[in-house]
Amino acid sequence: MLISSAxxxxxxxxxxxxxxxxxxxxxDLLPGERATVGTGVSIALPDGYAAFxxxxxxxxxxxxxxxxxxxxxxDAGYRGEIRVTLLNTDSRVxxxxxxxxxIAQLIVMPVSRARFVPVDTLPGSHRGESGFGSTGYTAVQxxxxx
Numbered sequence: 001m002l003i004s005s006a007x008x009x010x011x012x013x014x015x016x017x018x019x020x021x022x023x024x025x026x027x028d029l030l031p032g033e034r035a036t037v038g039t040g041v042s043i044a045l046p047d048g049y050a051a052f053x054x055x056x057x058x059x060x061x062x063x064x065x066x067x068x069x070x071x072x073x074x075d076a077g078y079r080g081e082i083r084v085t086l087l088n089t090d091s092r093v094x095x096x097x098x099x100x101x102x103i104a105q106l107i108v109m110p111v112s113r114a115r116f117v118p119v120d121t122l123p124g125s126h127r128g129e130s131g132f133g134s135t136g137y138t139a140v141q142x143x144x145x146x
Contacts, residue, residue, distance in 0.1 A: 018105025
């Protein structure tokens with residue numbers, strides 16, 4: 001994959017799915033605030049691939065920092081800078097991002113293009129039209145039976 005960047009994304013450990021993206025600019029995120037942060041990274045993906053920008057679990061669990069539009073999709077035809085819209089979900093504590101801080105991960109994957117076929121009705125399925133929460137819980141919750 002072709003890349004234009006001063007700081008090339010790296011994988012922290014063998015077998016990691018996501019390569020670390022770092023901040024190319026410093027910002028301060030007040031409680032509840034969001035800001036778009038540049039990474040200085042531009043890539044050229046081959047056709048049939050997309051990159052997905054996802055949050056870092058450590059930032060989320062320790063500081064409440066997440067990505068607003070996660071996963072952010074980088075299409076194969078996009079050549080601009082990958083920018084990350086961070087959100088500080090902490091209601092009391094500000095968070096500072098310094099240049100070079102790891103702020104997100106980039107996952108590159110093959111993607112297929114669907115061929116949409118309009119029909120009047122869809123075939124049935126075991127699940128049917130059941131939506132959010134329709135499969136219930138897998139463990140006993142708060143003393144209730146599952």
